[in-house]
Amino acid sequence: MSAPENAGAHSNLALRIAATAVLAPLAIAAAYYGGWPWDVLAIVVATGLYVEWLSVVGLGWRYAPLTAGIAAILALAFFLVTSRFQLALVAVVVGAILVAALSPSDRRLWSAAGLIYAAAAFVGAVLLRADPQSGFVAILFVFAMVWASDILGYVCGRGIGGPKLWPRVSPKKTWAGAIGGFSGCIAIAMGFALAGAGKVLPLIVIGGLLSITSQLGDLLESAVKRRFDVKDSSQIIPGHGGLMDRLDGFVAAVVIAALIGVWRAGPDAAGRGLLLW
Secondary structure, eight states: OOHHHHHHHHHHHHHHHHHHHHHHHHHHHHHHHOHHHHHHHHHHHHHHHHHHHHHHTTOTTOHHHHHHHHHHHHHHHHHHHTTOHHHHHHHHHHHHHHHHHTSOGGGHHHHHHHHHHHHHHHHHHHHHHHOTTTHHHHHHHHHHHHHHHHHHHHHHHHHHOOSEEETTTEEEEEHHHHHHHHHHHHHHHHHHHHTTSSOHHHHHHHHHHHHHHHHHHHHHHHHHHHHTTOSOSOSSBTTTBSHHHHHHHHHHHHHHHHHHHHHHHOTTSHHHHHHOO
């Protein structure tokens, strides 16, 4: 790597570290307080994800699907936080249909998929944190799995190298990075269990599953961007790109975590359903 390229890489890494040092504590603080701070953050993030998705698929300046989708997210948020789950589902379905109808014919499925993607992220985050007993720990567990997959995947991928994971979609990701991220999640899940968050074996299994899910979410977002020849979903986060670039793994992991929790203990105790077996 030449000197200018090396300087650029170091500058980008410094921006990434600075942005993470600011955003990670804010996310943890909002998760700790729960209630309206977490709900508001989830609304802002879901709206941002939807806006960026439309931009990636070439509909960033189409105000009709943009407005309809944001209205659907706000309606979903209102119904979900007031525990009207059936109306929340109706808001998403009607919103997706409306967004598709207001989009060009060759982008209808893409725009509807973007709304469902953003809505799923919101629902997963809100339901998992809503558990008054285990919600915060459950969100921390998901954060830890996603961050471990991301950071250790980067370190192992760059340090070890080797065969690529899926070069056609993500040329930089390697099997060494994927295995490193997975192994890190197993170790951290054991740490959560030893700290009293749950039993060792179930948390190890869930940690491994969330690591795989997080990495698949990253690949999915890369595939969408490659399909539309887009490098970053936006430049809103210095050094990271957009919300989709930063949260692709979290979206996938929190949705799966919430599904497990709701399946086991219902929407009011999803945190316990995820952690306590």
